[in-house]
Amino acid sequence: MCDIRTRFAPSPTGFMHVGNLRTALYAWLLARSGKGSFVLRIEDTDQNRYVEGAVDIIYSTLKQAGIDHDEGPDNGGKYGPYIQSERKPLYKEYAQKLVELGGAYYCFCEKCEDPNDGTEENKNEFSDGRCPGHCDELSPEEIKAKLDANTPYMIRQRIDRSGATMFSDAVFGEIEIENKVLDDQILLKQDGMPTYNFANVIDDHLMGITHVVRGCEYLSSTPKYNLLYKAFGWEIPSYVHLPLIMGKDAEGNVSKLSKRHGSVSFENLVEEGFLPEAIVNYIAFLGWNPKSDREIFSLPELAEAFSLAGLNKAPAVFDYTKLRWMNSEHLKMMAPEKFAALAKPFAKISGTALEEKWPILAELIRSRIETLVEIPEKIAFFHELPQFGADMFNNKKSKCTPEIAKSILEELIPKFEALAELTPDTVNPLIESCAAERGVKLGQPMWAVRISLSGLPATPGGPAEIMNVLGKEESMRRLKAGLAML
RNA sequence: GUCUCCAUCGUCUAGAGGCCUAGGACAACGGGUUCUCAUCCCGUCAACAGGGGUUCGACUCCCCUUGGAGAUGCCA
Numbered sequence: 033m034c035d036i037r038t039r040f041a042p043s044p045t046g047f048m049h050v051g052n053l054r055t056a057l058y059a060w061l062l063a064r065s066g067k068g069s070f071v072l073r074i075e076d077t078d079q080n081r082y083v084e085g086a087v088d089i090i091y092s093t094l095k096q097a098g099i100d101h102d103e104g105p106d107n108g109g110k111y112g113p114y115i116q117s118e119r120k121p122l123y124k125e126y127a128q129k130l131v132e133l134g135g136a137y138y139c140f141c142e143k144c145e146d147p148n149d150g151t152e153e154n155k156n157e158f159s160d161g162r163c164p165g166h167c168d169e170l171s172p173e174e175i176k177a178k179l180d181a182n183t184p185y186m187i188r189q190r191i192d193r194s195g196a197t198m199f200s201d202a203v204f205g206e207i208e209i210e211n212k213v214l215d216d217q218i219l220l221k222q223d224g225m226p227t228y229n230f231a232n233v234i235d236d237h238l239m240g241i242t243h244v245v246r247g248c249e250y251l252s253s254t255p256k257y258n259l260l261y262k263a264f265g266w267e268i269p270s271y272v273h274l275p276l277i278m279g280k281d282a283e284g285n286v287s288k289l290s291k292r293h294g295s296v297s298f299e300n301l302v303e304e305g306f307l308p309e310a311i312v313n314y315i316a317f318l319g320w321n322p323k324s325d326r327e328i329f330s331l332p333e334l335a336e337a338f339s340l341a342g343l344n345k346a347p348a349v350f351d352y353t354k355l356r357w358m359n360s361e362h363l364k365m366m367a368p369e370k371f372a373a374l375a376k377p378f379a380k381i382s383g384t385a386l387e388e389k390w391p392i393l394a395e396l397i398r399s400r401i402e403t404l405v406e407i408p409e410k411i412a413f414f415h416e417l418p419q420f421g422a423d424m425f426n427n428k429k430s431k432c433t434p435e436i437a438k439s440i441l442e443e444l445i446p447k448f449e450a451l452a453e454l455t456p457d458t459v460n461p462l463i464e465s466c467a468a469e470r471g472v473k474l475g476q477p478m479w480a481v482r483i484s485l486s487g488l489p490a491t492p493g494g495p496a497e498i499m500n501v502l503g504k505e506e507s508m509r510r511l512k513a514g515l516a517m518l
Numbered sequence: 519g520u521c522u523c524c525a526u527c528g529u530c531u532a533g534a535g536g537c538c539u540a541g542g543a544c545a546a547c548g549g550g551u552u553c554u555c556a557u558c559c560c561g562u563c564a565a566c567a568g569g570g571g572u573u574c575g576a577c578u579c580c581c582c583u584u585g586g587a588g589a590u591g592c593c594a
Contacts, residue, residue, distance in 0.1 A: 043594055078593055186592060204523065213521050213590080221592040228594045252522045252589040275524080276587070284528090286586070314530095317543095321531060325542045344531080347587060351529045354544045364557080400556045430553080463553080478553035490555040 036068030037242045040094075040101070041232070043075045044086035047297035048093040050350070051247065051277045051289060054315040058274060059245035060099045061316075061338040071239055072104030074115040075232075077225045093298045096308045098331045103239075111239040116231050123226035126234050126264075127187045127219055135263030136219055138175050139167040139188045161215045163188055168216065187220040189229075189256065197255035202272040203343045204248070209255045217256060229253065233260045241269055248273040272340065275319045276347040289350050296350075305378060305404030307366075310359040318348040328361050356402040364399060371398055378404040379411060386414055389501045396493040396501070413486045414501060417510055420487035422517050427489075430475035437480035438518035440466065444481065445511050454504050459496040484514025 040056040042048070063070040072094070076082055091106065103109025113119055130136040141164050162168055168190055170178075178185070191214045198208040219230035226234070236244055251273050261268045278286050279293025295301050301311050313329050321344070322329075322337040329337065363371065372394040379394075381387050397410050412418075425437035447462050448454060463481065467474045481495040482488070485507065491498060499507040 041594090045594080075594065081593065207522070209522065215590070218592050223592080225592085227592070232594090247588090247594095248523070249588055249594090273523095278587080280529080288587080317530065319530095323532075325532085327530090327543060346524055348531090349529060351544070354530065357544055360557095397556090399558095427554090460553095467553090473553080475553050482554065488554085492555070494553055494555095496553095 036063055036066050037240050038063045038245055039071040039073050039241050041073040041075045042090055045081045046083045046086055049296050050315055053298050056099055064335040065338040069102040072101040076117045077231055097312050133263055136187050137168045137190050138185045139163045140178050140183050140185050141165040184222050186218050186222050188216040189219050191216055197258055202340050214256055233257050237266045243270045245272040277318055278347045278349045280349050306359050307362050310362040314355045314358050319344045360402040375404055379407045393501050400492050413488055418487040424483050427479045430479040432476050432479045434518050440477045440480040441515040454499040454507055456496040485510050
């Protein structure tokens with residue numbers, strides 16, 4: 033048996049939907065879990081839907097996700113070109129060959145003005161699956177005459193509507209569809225471009241794709257593709273149809289994941305502070321599981337664990353809450369330097385006093401966020417002390433009052449002042465002995481100092497950590513200001 | 519309308535006839551550790567859509583119903 037070859041064939045129509053990314057991931061995983069190859073092919077046969085820059089988004093998304101391709105438009109390969117618009121003459125050639133083989137016919141019907149007009153509901157009552165003008169019955173002479181007169185044409189698949197087509201899918205098993213429900217689909221459009229239905233078959237064959245991994249929206253048209261392979265006398269690839277990714281709206285209705293459910297593109301999620309590796313980890317588990325209880329995986333670990341047997345049939349609902357949890361897990365696993373570098377742009381501290389202390393600060397907030405966008409609000413009080421009154425010093429649990437806080441600050445400020453540097457190592461012993469001498473719980477002086485430094489009842493880290501980040505000068509200024517209000 | 523597919527806690531899922539008084543994870547709730555918050559640890563709540571078969575025995579196999587999704591484009 034030859035090596036597995038899979039492909040990802042996106043259309044450059046804009047952002048990368050996580051459903052598409054998951055398809056790419058599984059195709060890649062399938063190739064990488066063996067010693068196979070992974071091919072990137074750009075399917076730009078619909079010029080109307082082409083979006084400028086979309087190809088770059090595809091490259092950058094795959095790169096950020098860690099999904100590398102062995103062959104593609106940018107790095108070449110022996111089956112190129114890998115952009116369908118550049119393969120245009122090829123499709124016409126094969127379409128004409130298919131006509132000769134009897135698997136297709138020229139159709140000279142007028143372009144349908146409005147695809148959404150009228151009788152869609154009852155279309156099967158009027159449609160027999162053939163072209164509306166029954167061009168499949170045209171004689172060779174009639175066809176030649178029209179062709180010679182330069183009549184615009186397209187090429188349709190000629191389907192023998194007797195019998196049934198059966199195929200086996202790696203996920204869904206055996207599926208049988210009666211040929212009489214199949215339509216003579218258009219293979220080559222009037223503009224000479226192939227449709228997905230055609231280009232896909234030609235390219236997958238020519239590029240030696242062994243396993244076609246795609247969404248299960250293609251499940252019911254697969255027989256048509258198989259008939260095409262058969263007409264050409266080509267070997268039919270293995271199919272891996274993936275269950276859809278769903279979204280749930282506020283009313284609890286489930287439907288195909290779209291913008292109304294939240295961010296659905298990879299780049300949006302990254303902007304919202306999700307890590308590429310967390311997104312990849314999460315979507316890998318939408319429709320697949322490793323048959324163990326483990327859930328946190330890096331990309332290489334996924335490649336190691338991946339198997340078609342773990343694929344699921346039922347559609348899965350995208351759960352942002354679980355993604356957040358998974359993101360926080362990846363955040364915690366990350367090396368400190370890596371986290372600091374990655375989180376810095378989100379912190380918006382460039383050019384501020386905090387920039388120098390960022391590595392320390394980053395470690396303080398790391399376990400307290402689920403996404404990177406939460407950072408600014410968490411560190412706001414470092415930039416500027418919030419407004420607060422003396423009653424903030426009241427705390428039941430640590431039995432602190434403004435009066436007590438006053439005496440604590442009066443005692444501690446000179447001691448802090450005497451220190452060369454304010455770090456947990458130097459500050460904490462002073463606060464601890466303060467509590468010990470007073471015979472109170474540590475929480476009491478901690479509270480008094482924390483409030484004075486931050487104006488906040490809850491802070492990332494404790495007073496000593498805050499002072500460490502704030503620096504001696506700013507720390508002392510805040511402590512004195514706190515004392516002054518008491 | 520027609521065709522195809524799917525169906526276990528709110529969500530992601532384990533389960534390939536007895537191991538299931540249905541397991542794990544997220545969320546929620548409660549508790550513990552801790553100077554606050556968070557982390558971490560422990561616990562609680564929570565599901566086999568319904569009905570028929572087959573079988574000594576069904577979450578697992580078959581059928582029907584119901585519900586959901588997809589296809590039915592000169593989109594992919």
